[in-house]
Structures are given as C-alpha cells and as structure tokens.
Amino acid sequence: MIKSFYSVAGNQLITAAFLLAGFSGCKTAAPVMQQPAPAQSAILTLGDRAFSTDDFFQSFTKNQTTGDSAQRTDIKEYFDLYTNLKLKVLAAESAGRDTTEGFREEMETYRKQLAQNYMTDKSAVETLANEAYGRMQQEVNASHILIPVSDEALPTDTLNAFEEIAAIRKRALAGEDFAALAKQFSKDARSAPNGGDLGNFTAFDLVYPLETAAYTIPVGGISGAVRTRFGYHLVRVNDRRPSRGKVQVAHLLLRLSPSAEPAGQQAVKAKIDAIYERIQKGESFEILVREQSDDATSRNNGGILPVFATGKYIPAFEEAAFALTQPGSISKPVRTNYGWHILKLIARKPIEPYTELAPALRQKVVTDTRADVLRQATESRLRRDHPVTENRSTLNAVLAKADSSLLGGKWRAASVNDADLLTKPLFSIAGKSYAVGQFAQYVQQRQSPRQPGAAPSVVMQRLYNRFVGDQLIATEEANLDRKSPEFRALLTEIRDGVLLSEMMEVNVWERSMTDSTGQKQHYEANKARYKMPERAVATIIEAANDGVLKQANEMLKSNPYQLRRSAPAITFGVNETVPPASQGENLYQLLITMVRNADYLVEVTGANEAGERDTVSAGRIRAVVNYLTRNGVNLSRIMEKDNKTFGNAATARQVTFQYFSTNRQDVAKALNAAKPNSMTITDGIFARGTNAYLDAFSWKPSSTTTPDGNKLVQITISRVDPPRLKTFNEARGTVINEYQAILEKQWLASLRQKYPVKVNDEELKKLMK
Template sequence: MKKLKLFLFLLPLSLIAQNNDPVLLTLSGKEVKLSEFEAIYNKNNSKEAKSPQALMEYMDLFINFKLKVLEAEKEGIDTTAAFKNELMGYRKQLAQPYLSDKDANEGLMKEAYERMKWDIKASHILIRVDADAAPKDTLEAYNKISKIRKEITAGKTFEKAAKEYTEDPSGKENGGDLGYFTVFYMVYPFESAAYNTKVGGVSQPVRTKFGYHLINVTDKRPAAGTVKVAHIMIKAPADFSNEEKERAKQAINDIYTKLKAGEKFEDLAAKFSDDKASANKGGELAPFGTGRMVPEFENAAFALANNGDYSAPVQTDFGWHIIKRIEKFGIKPYDEVKNEIKNKVTRDSRAEVSKQQFVNKLKKQYTLKEYPKNKLDIEKAIDNTFFEGKWTMPEIASTMAKPLFDLEKKTYTQRDLLNFMGARQTRRPVISKTEVVNQQYNEFLEAKILELEDENLEKKYPEFRMLLQEYKDGIMLFEITDQKVWSKAVKDSTGLENFYKTINQNYLYDERANAVVYTCANQTIADNARKLILKNEKKGLSSEQVLKVINKKNAENIKAENGLFAKGENPFLNHDEWKKGLTKNIPSNNKIVFVHIKEIVPPSPKPLKEVRGLVTSEYQNYLEKEWIQNIRSKYKVTVNAEVLQKIK
C-alpha cells in the first residue's frame, strides 16, 4: 500500500505565468487545475481575503473530497447505468440555457414586459389553413383573406365582414370580437400583429398555426393589472326556465340585502353560493387579469375602487354574482417578474424565434457546406404512406449515399436524412414531395447543428464544464460515502455495538433515585403508611404490599408511583440532597405526599437503544475518519504551493 507523500514544491514564476490555468494538485498522477479549486473555493467562501491558514485548511478538505471521488472512480461507480442516467439528465437540464440565443431571449422578454403594460381590444377574421398545408391550399387561403381585406378598406365594416366570412364559429355571432387581451394570451404572431396595429386599423394578413387572420384593433388602454376577488354566485344558465331565472334573481337580491345590512360576505358565500369550489373559502377566486373572465364579471371586478368594496348583483351567462374586491395588483418592476416572463417565453411559440436565430448564428460559427441538388433524390424514396405515418424505407434507399451537407469534419448523407424521417414520421397533411423533403431536411440540419453545439459545450464554456464536473463529483461522493459510511453505520449492528462500548461513558444517566412516591388521602393515612414501611424496613415491603394493607377498606386511601427518577423528573424529588429512607410529608392538593428512596443509583451508561441515533452519527464520523486515513495512505498527493499562494 502506498504511503501518502504530500509534497509542497515551488515552480519558477515564469512557468506559472505562461500557464493561465496551471495544475494545482496531483492525486496519484491525476491533475486538478487551479480553475476547478477556485470555482469551488469562491462559491463556498466570501470574497474577503483569506489567511494562509484558512486557505490550507480548505485545501485539506478539498483533498479529502477529491480523494473520495477518486476512490469512487476506482470502484466503478461512474460506470453504472443509474449514475450515467442521472448525470445525463442533469447535463440535459444544465445545457438548455446554452442552446438558445441569450440576446434574443432577453429581447423577447423585454418586449413581453413592455406589452404587459397595455391591454388590446380587437376583433379578427380567420380563414383556416393547416400549418403543413400544400402550397396551393396556402395560396388559396391567402388570396381569400387578401380579398376580404380589400373589401374592408373599400368601406365594408369589419364586423359585417367577420360575420360573413370568418371561419371562427364564435365570430359569426359576435363579429369576431375577442374583447381585451394582453401579452401571452394569443399565439405570438397574432399577438405581435395586434400590438403593432394602430387603434382603428386593420392588419395585413397574419399567418398562425390556425390559418390566416385579419385583426382590427378597436382599443388600447393601460393594463388593468391583476385583481383578486371573492364572489357569491346564484346559477341561472340559459337553459333555465323564466320562473327559475326569476327565483335566482330574487335570491341574489335577498343576499345583497343581507350584505348591506351588515352580514359577513364570507358567511353568506359559504351558506348560499352555488360555486361550491370557492364557497368554503369565503368565495375567494385565484387572481386573474384581462381576458380571463367573461366580460361582465371582469368589468365589474376591475371597476371596484377599493379593497373590501363589493358590487351590486352582476348577471353573466352563468347566473348572478356579487363580487368583492380583495386586492388589486399593478404591473411589477421588470426585475421582479423577469423569471416569470422567462418561463413563459420558453414555453411560448415565440421561443421558436429565438431558436431559429441561435441556429443561424451557429451556421456561421461552424464549417458548413450543403449539397442542395442531392436532396432531389430523396423524393424518389417516399410515397403517400409517409403522410399516413406508415412509410417504410424502400430498397432504393440503401443506394442513397450522396452527401447532403458537411458539418465540421462529418458528412451527412441522403441515407441519414431518410433514417431521420423514418424515425419521426407521423400522420400529417399531404403536401408536395419537394416541400416535405425541404421541411425534413431543414429540421435534420437544425438538429445536427444543435447536437454539435451540445457536444462542444464543455470546450466552449468553462463554467458549464465545471458545473457538470461538480455535479458528477457530487453524485460519486454521495454514493461512495453512502457505501463506506452512512449505510454501513446503519446496517453494521455488531460494529455499532462494539463502537458504543468504547464511548458509552459519553452517554451516562444522571444520578437517579430508585424510589416510590406515595400520595395519601390525608395525614392519618400518611402516618399509617410511614409506620408500616418503617416497621418492615428490613423485610423491604413492596409498594404493592403497602397499598394492599392501607387500601384494605378504601382503594383511594393511597396511591404509589414507582421508578428510577433523575432530579427534575418529579417535583417531590427536587431537593438538593438525596438520602435513603423516607422524606418529609409534603402537602399537595389537599393530600399528603412522601417519597421512599430505596437506593441512590450512580451515573451509568444508557442502553444503546435509547441513544442509537446519536451514537450512529458518531459512528459515521468515526468510519469517515478511518476511511480518509485509509485513502490518504493509498494515494500520492502533490500540491503546487506556488500556485496555491497566488489564490486570493
């Protein structure tokens, strides 16, 4: 077994200066760079200058940490499937922010925040066309929406055009009216067109996944914010009879009268509201903003001027409501909502904008050469079964080996694209073969560029590499420590018992009295009991025998409590000095109490079962110290003192 040799050696200053990330530590030939130590050291310590002693103490802890990780590697912990899966899952999560355009994301976030400050009221006309529709169908829908816009600009009202042409069913009834909405309520292209169109104006045709839209902006106002309310509801839907609707109206008016007479809103909600989900919470609803409630309810809620104000009965399609304002929230500062906006941007369709910008940047960073003519052959390998999600690769595909593009030093062929298409096929609208091949090619190219960037993250971003290494070491440290220390201490009952024998003097009972506390009905009973005990002192009467004699005529004459008592455990044994025998009589709650101290028990070790948790913790510390001594004797450790001294 190798003996630990901890060398502190000095290197020439010129050599250190030539290396921006010199080796700080070597463990049995395995190098640890200065950057790794500094990253962990700075994370766990304040930025104030450290004394040389504090630095050396931390270095000692760091060496122990790295030796444990080295031991885990020697035992193959990092080769298990469970370890690899956990590390891969973490890496995937850690990589996400690095696989997007940070500048684009920040721009989208600030754009969203500025839009949060305004509510838009608009109507729309929809001509449906699938996102993957054939060019012919797409052009037909575009021409149709363009013709409608010409009619509107020529004088036809938007409402009339919507009722006549829109393919949104609700628009046939309400003229396309969408009410007020704000950021994140609509798909991103629609939202952008609405915010970029002047009040009274009609947008150019806007393409979304639903089809083509025309948007007529009818109002733009400062954002109403968010409001938290409670309500009392009496249901009266459209299918109620007139008589039922009248009864509902009378019921809400009666509740309103009770409210004005001083009865509590919460009590009335619990007793009368038909919204059972909120009734038992005093009618409270989750906070909501513009466009989240039916207009009648929303308008009444936002019209309440002060917290605690309540509305007159308000009718909606659901019935009648009385609404009480609990709290109203304005638009918070950007820094307070930044993370919330970031999460919404990530989940929103606008994330595709950021992704595409990022891919375009990567195309310029990496060496990419495309062979567009070779895409044409792909069309020969697919048929209509591809659009049904039932396509199988034909024999001709085996001969398709022409390059489609070179990315860095790797070539991707026609066969690679066909494999990609086969693995991802799903039922989709039928479009031309040329268009579907172009779509699939672009997605394949994008995927490979992102894969390449993902593979290079450790090289491009030192902070990514160190975070991943830190997590990897952390998993290995946990697993090896569990094996060598934590679980071993819990499972090794024999070892724990033997260890306890060496430290049981640390877990002693205090001095205790083996005693009986007698509670007597009166002074006479106490005197009789004391005489009986003293008379038979040599025989040593048990408390049961004393009770049998004294309680012969009345079972309530005397009661006894036996036990080993430490000071403070019984109020009648709290006097400073204990002596064997009987204590004085002590009046207590119209009774007489005295104690028979049979024996003074000196301090002694507690049984292991009483202190197992504390002893197990000590045993774990003991096992860890032994383990560290063992691995320090196994591996040669060399510290570059010159580099260490440069750390501030």
C-alpha cells in the same frame, strides 16, 4: 434519510454548478482577489493525480460568487473541502462508479440540460423577456378575421388564402365595417359571431405573431396579413389602455344555464338577490359561500379564486372584479354564462418589477410560441459556425417518397424501397455526412398526424428542416467541451458531485442509518450531552375580544370539538332509504369535506316523518354511512344518531350532519370563518425561550388571561416536565448526524493513506496573498 452535508465539499460545488448553469451567458463580478498565475502548476497531488491551480481557483471563485455570502469560505478552508472532494471522487473512479450505465445515463441528462443553456442566445431571450414585460404594461382590445390554411399547405393553397385575406383587408381599408366583414368571412367559430372580438388581452394571451400585430399597430388601425399556424389573420386594434394589474377575488356562484326556462331564471335571480341582501346586512360572506355556492372547487375555501389578470375569465366577470377597489368590498350580483356571481375583493396587485418577474418571463419566452423565433435564430447562427452542404438531387428524391400516409402519422422508412438511395449522403455538417436512411428513420419516429390541408411534400420538407436543425444542435453540443471551458468545468463539477453522492451513500449515509449497534454505542458514550430541557405542555389562545375567547373555550370543553359548521341535508322521498339523484352533489360535498379534513368526525342524524315506517330513518343513515365508507372514510370517524319521529319536524325525511374535530386548529378555523383573524390557537410542548407569552408566565399547571394590546391572551399550562437526559430514540437524529461525521472522518483517513496528499504550498500562498 438524514444526510449531513456540513463537511462535504461536493455539496457546495455541485450547487454552484447548477446555479451557474442557468446564467451561463451572464457575467458576475467576482470578489477582488489575487489571480493565479497562467501556468498550469499543480496545487494539489493525490497519489499520482495532479490538480492544477487554475482548476482549483476557478472552483473556488464560482463557489464564492454563487453561494450564500454568510457561508462563504476563505481559500484555506475551501482548499481542505476541495481536497476531501477530490479524494472521494478518486475513490469512486477506483470503484468503477463512473463506468456504470446508470451513471452515464444520468450524466447525459445533465449534459443535455446544461447544453440547452449554452445553445440558446441569452441576449435574444432577454430581448424577448423585456419586450413581453413592456407589453404587460398595456391591455389591448382587438378583433380579427381568420382565413384558415395549414402552415404545411401547398404553395398554391397558401397563395389562395393570402389573396382572400388581402381582398378582405382592401374592403376594410375602404371603410367597410370590420365587425360585419368578420361575421361574413372569418372562420374563427368562437369570435366570428361577435364580429371577430378577441376581448381584452395582454402579453402571452395570443400566439406571438398575433400579439405582435396587436401591440404594434395604432388604435383603429388594421394590420397586414399575419401568418400563424392557423392561417392568415387581419387584426384591428379597438382600444389600448394601461394595465390594471392583477386581482384576487372570492365568489359565490348560483349556477344557471343560459337556456334555462324563464321561471328558473327568475327563481335563481331572486335567490342571488336574497343572498346579496343578507351579505349587505352583515352576514358572513365565507359562511354563505360554504352553504350556498354551486362552485364545488372553491366553496370550501371561502370561494377564493387564484390571482388573475385581464384575459383569463369571461369579460363580465373580469369587469366586475376589477371594478372593486377596496379589499373586502362586495359586488352586486353579476350574470355570466355560468350563472349569477357575487364577488368579494381579496387583493389588488400591481405588476411586479421586472427584476422579480424576469426569471419567469425568461422561462415563458423559451416555451411559448416565441420559442420558434429563438430556434430559428439558433439554427441561423449554427449554420454560420457549421456550414451545411446539401445534396439537392438526393433531397428531391426523398421528398418524392412522401405520400398521404405521412399526414396520418403512419409513414414507414421502408417505403423508400431503394437500397441505393438509403445509403446516399443527404447533407453534411462540418464534414460529417448524414444518409437518407438516417433521415427516413427520423421521419418514422417524429411524424405525427397533421391538420387538414397539409401536403405530404411540405410536411416532409419541414421534417427535413427540423432534422438538419437537430443535427446542427447535436454538432454544437458535441463541441461544447472544446469551445467552452466554462461548460467543461461545470460538467466536471456535476460529475464529481454525482460520484461524491454515490460514495457518501455507500460509505457514510447508509452505514450510519443501518448500523444500530454503532448508533447505540455512540449514544452510550456521549449520553450526558443529550439533554432535554425543562418543558411545558401548554395551550395559548389569542382572541380579538372576550366574546370570541368565551366561544373558543365553550367549543374546547370536550374532545372531539363541535364545530359551527354543517353540511347541506339529504332529503329523501317518503319511506325511501336510497338518496335521490338530485342529492348527489350534497353527498359529494360531504365526502370531500371529510377527505380534505383528516381530523374531522361527522355526526349523521336521521329522522322519520309522521306516518313513515320506524326503520326508515336507520336505513337512510346506513345509506349515507355506506357511501362514505365505500369512498375511503373510516367508520371510526362517523357517529350515528337516529331520531326516528322524535326529531325536529323541519328535518323530517332528512339526514343532517354536524361536524366535530379532534384538532384544536379546526376550532380556530371555524371561528375565523365567521369573523376573519379573530383568534389563533397555539398548543404543544415548549422549552423556555421558545414562546414569549410562556416565558413571562409562572411555569406551573394553571391558566391565566392577560391583555396584550387590542387582544386577549389566555395561557393554559397543563403539565411541566423537569430537565432530563434524552432517551436513545429522542436523541437518534443527533446521534446519526454525529455518527455520520465519525464515519466520514474514518473514511477520509483511509483515503489519505491510499492517495497520499501533497500540497504545493507556494502555489497556495500565491492565492492567499
């Protein structure tokens, strides 16, 4: 739906509100301007509703400090926008839009989102983000030993685990080999067999307490007992090095199970070596990936993988990737648990400056295990602001109601089974009491199955602590309007924006879209203004050299265009028409290619082997076609060709495939796959001034080729359309936008009659000085 915001003040205001929401703890320097007088004088009155100078000035200032500088307005212009906004909000309130259940639910959602920004300690978030960025400058190699114990275990079990890890640490400090101790004692099934080796990692790769230990002890040092939700750890730092940044590679994979028979291993090794030799002789890496790679998720994209840093892939793969230094360089075959890889370097990327990464880092530190640190800090601060008074005897009685059902997430509030206890105050915050019954319902709703080793009483205590913390946060949220004028102002702006949007939908946007009569009347009255300029239907080919240009023209001779791309053939048994299970991956890749490329057609060709039944090739073609159509490929995109026994002997008992496309851009992609960046094709309808090549060329149906630096440019104009008036359908978008402006102007005029506008010129002049 087309919605015109160009004259809607609320669009600017609500945008400013949301921008500020994310930085509520930050101070932004406002433009130098005259500050309003402290008195709450009314600068604007609409009917019987007055709006203070301070409120207007605050709204104006926020709009200036958060908006695009190119779109900033002066005070007088903004005052008009502000007036129109408030008129629309008054209309919404008069219509009861602010009392509906849907509106209240939406505002509650916005309120909670805004409150989160005010509840979190911004300085703590910034400290953690800076700390993480500093750690990202180094990569750590470390080992660890884990003695598991639930973080909800009984104190005796926790003490036993602590004493066990302390005894192991004593042996390590006395000189025993850490790797041997890890193999003997660590219960981390993944790392223990490797001597506790965690490999190389950086910030955010481990839980925060382990990460902190790894970054704070010296190389060769052994940490004290580190507590995580998994248990107690010892950490030994083996090495620390500067960060290698990030890398992006493409890979060709030949899958090979680690348990494969020697003959199978030798065959795959011979194949990867042969492919590597072909690449070294100049064959296209991308084409070989498409034809040979077993990685179904990347081979249709030239094998390109997402950008990654240390710690994201298997060490052997990472080391080979980071060893490549120049884009385009190729690794020797690399063995991993997945098989054999050949890597091609796409790009090396250093760690971005903190200013670029800061928003993402701030988001990470509030969502990973550091969030526990922030939550604890928030609760400690709120306990100082809102003292908590606990009824210890009542709490002990509640904790005694915990049983084994709590460990399975099946505890029920009814199990308290004590009416007097349920009504007793459990604690109070700022004078407000919370009863046992409320906590019991909280437990029933928030419980979840626990890990082995958890104790019911400890789980209940933890849920109690969480319940108190949640109520502290709710208490603070309820007081934000009173404590923070900025929060109150932001919430008001969002409220006004929501109401504005609803009223614009009803009075302007929906009417402008559905009133076809009004649209056509506006079109007829202003037809002369809707002009279509002179336009050329043209194709522009930019090619690296004459050879590439000839290839492109050859492929573009007939539509659909034959692509230099094929799919692996399907090989059948003698006289068989059902594809064998071993060919399932090839069929799947054919399907994926057709699904991902909507303009593709495929020619399916079948052939018999001498001595087979004449009808076998047709049956094989039909089996493949049925597979494609069952999986959503339209029959109109499939061409069939039955060679019977007259085909190439090499394709006997096979169904082969040739791709075509109705889109010229696929021709460019095919040629660029063979040699990257060798050509582009631009086609369409162009007006004068929209393409430099066309502007320098005579506008008449013809074709010419001209050099441009180190490339050739072929310009083909197939048709030139003279200037004319646009039809209604062609002009409809512009007509609707103009019609919206008319409807909005009419609506505002009626609102100004309903709510007479009175401006305090003296107050406005003070702000304009």
